[in-house]
Amino acid sequence: MLPFNNLIVTDRNSQVSIAAQISDQIIRLIRDGVVVPGALLPATRILAGLIGVNRKTINKAYEDLLDQEWIESVPRQGFRVKANLPLIKPRSFHPVNKFEQTDRQQPVFIEKDEIPKLSKRRIPDYELLVTDGLPDYRLTPHNDMQREYRKHLDNKALNRATYFLDQGGHPSLKNATASFLNSSRGLNVAEENVLITRGGQMAIYLAITLLVGRGDEVVATEPNYVFADEAFLNAGAVINRIGVDEDGMIIEEFEKILEEKQIKMLYVAPHHHHPTTVTMSSERRLKLLQLMSRYDFWVIEDDYDYDYHHSNRPILPLSTSCHNGKIIYVGSYSKLLGPSVRLGFMISAPKLIQRALHLKRLFDLKGDVFNEYVLAQMIMSGALDRHIQNVNRIYASRCVLMAQLLREKLGGKVSFSIPQGGLALWVKFHEKYDLKQLIRKAAEQGLHLIGNACFNPASPHNNSIRLGFASLIEGEIIRVTDILYQLLS
Numbered sequence: 001m002l003p004f005n006n007l008i009v010t011d012r013n014s015q016v017s018i019a020a021q022i023s024d025q026i027i028r029l030i031r032d033g034v035v036v037p038g039a040l041l042p043a044t045r046i047l048a049g050l051i052g053v054n055r056k057t058i059n060k061a062y063e064d065l066l067d068q069e070w071i072e073s074v075p076r077q078g079f080r081v082k083a084n085l086p087l088i089k090p091r092s093f094h095p096v097n098k099f100e101q102t103d104r105q106q107p108v109f110i111e112k113d114e115i116p117k118l119s120k121r122r123i124p125d126y127e128l129l130v131t132d133g134l135p136d137y138r139l140t141p142h143n144d145m146q147r148e149y150r151k152h153l154d155n156k157a158l159n160r161a162t163y164f165l166d167q168g169g170h171p172s173l174k175n176a177t178a179s180f181l182n183s184s185r186g187l188n189v190a191e192e193n194v195l196i197t198r199g200g201q202m203a204i205y206l207a208i209t210l211l212v213g214r215g216d217e218v219v220a221t222e223p224n225y226v227f228a229d230e231a232f233l234n235a236g237a238v239i240n241r242i243g244v245d246e247d248g249m250i251i252e253e254f255e256k257i258l259e260e261k262q263i264k265m266l267y268v269a270p271h272h273h274h275p276t277t278v279t280m281s282s283e284r285r286l287k288l289l290q291l292m293s294r295y296d297f298w299v300i301e302d303d304y305d306y307d308y309h310h311s312n313r314p315i316l317p318l319s320t321s322c323h324n325g326k327i328i329y330v331g332s333y334s335k336l337l338g339p340s341v342r343l344g345f346m347i348s349a350p351k352l353i354q355r356a357l358h359l360k361r362l363f364d365l366k367g368d369v370f371n372e373y374v375l376a377q378m379i380m381s382g383a384l385d386r387h388i389q390n391v392n393r394i395y396a397s398r399c400v401l402m403a404q405l406l407r408e409k410l411g412g413k414v415s416f417s418i419p420q421g422g423l424a425l426w427v428k429f430h431e432k433y434d435l436k437q438l439i440r441k442a443a444e445q446g447l448h449l450i451g452n453a454c455f456n457p458a459s460p461h462n463n464s465i466r467l468g469f470a471s472l473i474e475g476e477i478i479r480v481t482d483i484l485y486q487l488l489s
Helices: 018-031 044-051 053-068 144-151 156-161 171-185 198-209 228-233 251-260 282-295 352-360 371-380 382-413 435-444 472-489
Strands: 073-076 079-081 126-129 194-197 216-219 238-242 263-268 300-301 328-332 343-348 426-427 446-451 464-466
Touching: 018 053, 018 464, 044 053, 053 343, 126 472, 144 371, 144 382, 156 371, 156 464, 171 194, 171 282, 171 343, 171 371, 194 198, 194 352, 198 228, 198 263, 198 328, 198 343, 198 352, 216 228, 251 263, 251 282, 263 446, 371 382, 382 464, 382 472, 435 464, 435 472, 446 472
Parallel strands: 126 446, 216 238, 216 263, 263 300, 300 328
Antiparallel strands: 073 079, 194 343, 328 343, 426 464
């Protein structure tokens, strides 16, 4: 409740009645936007007690407001400000937004080109959502997580840890992450090499912000993970583009750029390239490591979808090879546990990890201690490994179903390859179909395609989009392909 005892002040020496003073001040509060249209007013007895007047005085003030049509009586609720104020008040009345700035007060922003515009429209729960390749929130292991929460809620040491500055993650999760990455990826790292972040994107941002300055030349693929591009642009870097084919980034194009320019950093997702889903071949990985040794540039290796492999074991990361500490390995637990679990990691040399921690503290002082500790217990108990094995089988079957239905229903209208793993298909539509128009028409039918798409006519991937299958159950996959069939027929 608003502090009406401070907002409404009566003067008993005034020639204006107390009731009129109260009603006038409530009107002023409504005009100023302090009391907004549709807001409930305090009950007469409560307001009388707050401002120290007789309840009959408040009744008279409210009657005055009712007569002027500022408020209305609501059965069993009391009085509330009318949502649509009458013409005499006037109908165009809008409360003043205190955060709105006049032209004279406008701040000077640092200009950042090509910042993506975020959609403000809310998608109804009953409509279909095809993501960029996110896991199914319905498969998040809530029972395992809640069991650990309940077990440790009264842990004194854990609760006291919430008082202190973030140390790069709770020690238990830093150790568990090192163990997890060593056993599954062969990284051979220790606690001092680990920084726990709020998802993988924070790790990408930290690495780029620390090492890349304005005017520095960097390299990324075309198309590429859009928010890695945005982090580069935010740092003021100049992005050089190289192509992607069925074997991953085209290493010959990269080598040509290296011969001509001083490159500061490369961003690459070799296991499952985003957005095309392709896996970088062993030959190209070896060549990339040779180029690193020759030209001495930094590499951000994105762990994207590493644990989701449907038919075979994944190729080990670049980071398992000798790279003289020039690779920064980043990844996210959100892809394993669910989109709402915002935990990721950054792996690098201890000095760089400490610098990243200082930067992280500028916008994230405290870690998510309980979530970090719960995840650490799940890793060490084997619960995370069991969860990964379980969802891998489910996502593999959804991948097969989505691919089968797209081929049966859309035939020559689309083309794609089934990836070795991951949570999405990279689908190219025939050039006679306008993908932008298709996305708009699909939304009108209750199908929202929000995955990363390529609309670059100069790219062989033009008119392509990521269709995430992992977050869709069988019936939803059928509905998605049925709507696409109807729109393309």
